[in-house]
Structure formats: C-alpha cells, structure tokens
Amino acid sequence: xxxxxxxxxxxxxxxxxxxxxxxxxxxxxxxxxxxxxxxxxxxxxxxxxxxxxxxxxxxxxxxxxxxxxxxxxxxxxxxxxxxxxxxxxxxxxxxxxxxxxxxxxxxxxxxxxxxxxxxxxxxxxxxxxxxxxxxxxx
Numbered sequence: 001x002x003x004x005x006x007x008x009x010x011x012x013x014x015x016x017x018x019x020x021x022x023x024x025x026x027x028x029x030x031x032x033x034x035x036x037x038x039x040x041x042x043x044x045x046x047x048x049x050x051x052x053x054x055x056x057x058x059x060x061x062x063x064x065x066x067x068x069x070x071x072x073x074x075x076x077x078x079x080x081x082x083x084x085x086x087x088x089x090x091x092x093x094x095x096x097x098x099x100x101x102x103x104x105x106x107x108x109x110x111x112x113x114x115x116x117x118x119x120x121x122x123x124x125x126x127x128x129x130x131x132x133x134x135x136x137x138x
Contacts, residue, residue: 060120065133067117068125074110078130085124088114097122 071081088111096103096115106112125133 063120064117064125065136067113067120068130068133069137070113071110072134074113076110078127078134081130082125082127084110084114085117088118089122089124093118093122 068081071084076084092111092114097118099115102112102115106115
C-alpha cells in the first residue's frame, strides 16, 4: 500500500505548529479568530509563553495519535503497531531522532508515520494505549 499521489509529509515541527495554531485559535473569541495569522500566533506563543505546557503536550499527543491512526489505515493491527514502535525505537530512532524532516527512505511507507510519532513523543505505545487511541477516534 502506498500514499495517494500528491500527499507530502511535512516535517514534525510544522505539524506541531499547526496543532498549536488550531489550539490557540480555538481559545480566541469568535470576533478575533480571523485577525491573527498562524505565524503571528506561533510567534506570540513562543515569545510570551502564551501556551501552557499542558496544551503543548496535548498537541504533541494529538499528532502522535494521528500517526498511529495512519498506521491503522495502512492495515496494521494494534499488536503490529506496538511491535513496529518497539522495533523502531530500538533500531532506527537512534539515527532518525536528529532529522527535522522525514528521511526520504521512509516517504510513502508506514515508517514515515513511526518517524512522525517519535518526533512528537519519542516513546513507543503499548497495545492497550493503541486500542484507546483507536477507540477515541471512532
């Protein structure tokens, strides 16, 4: 199975920034939502600490969960995802953790979702937690 044509995996930092922007915009009054650019919101959040650590953590968790759900769409079972995450942590993550963008060798393959999951939260999930992620998406 491969990605549909035209799908490009952005780097993890860009995905996390997008999640932060969505979270900040969600806290703004409706009358102000269109007045702020995503770049301005990110700059404000970074300079003034406007985003609580718990919100950053939630954004990271959401990104990791999205990567897990993408693996489910590829046909992986929760047990296979658990094993793939454990194997990735033990073997590839040591080299990949310094990459700001998804390594070319992973693009279009399930490994790109493992890379993204570890970029956001560098720890494998157990089958029980994977099942919770799947149940939460339904």
